[in-house]
Amino acid sequence: MESHELYRKFREAARLMRPHPHGGPHGGPHGPAADPTRGQGRILAALKLQDGIATKDLAFILGMRVASLNEALVKLEKTELITREPADDDKRVILIRLTEAGRATEQLVPERPDAFSSL
Numbered sequence: 001m002e003s004h005e006l007y008r009k010f011r012e013a014a015r016l017m018r019p020h021p022h023g024g025p026h027g028g029p030h031g032p033a034a035d036p037t038r039g040q041g042r043i044l045a046a047l048k049l050q051d052g053i054a055t056k057d058l059a060f061i062l063g064m065r066v067a068s069l070n071e072a073l074v075k076l077e078k079t080e081l082i083t084r085e086p087a088d089d090d091k092r093v094i095l096i097r098l099t100e101a102g103r104a105t106e107q108l109v110p111e112r113p114d115a116f117s118s119l
Contacts, residue, residue: 040076042062043062043069043072043073043076043082044082044102046061046062047082047097047098047102048098052096054093054094055073055084055093056093073096076102081098081099082097082098082099083097085097
């Protein structure tokens with residue numbers, strides 16, 4: 001096989017292995033909440049699995065600092081995808097809940113291309 005052809009196939013395989021084929025840093029054409037592998041989309045995906053979770057617990061599950069999570073939660077709250085409310089038994093604990101719009105938000109299914117098919 002010619003080295004130029006091998007190089008072309010290697011570049012194609014590398015392109016297919018990029019983690020976010022649907023867009024740039026803002027989540028592509030579907031908005032920041034559409035990508036379940038990054039930022040706000042990751043938070044929504046976790047809440048779809050466990051709604052009504054404490055901020056501290058959600059930060060632990062996602063492997064984020066609470067301050068970083070709170071920044072993203074402010075944005076999600078402004079777009080009315082989540083609500084934050086104090087827990088009934090301990091008002092110091094803030095529970096994160098999805099709104100109807102948050103539940104209805106469609107998220108992309110990450111592509112899992114066969115990176116070696118071009119080889």
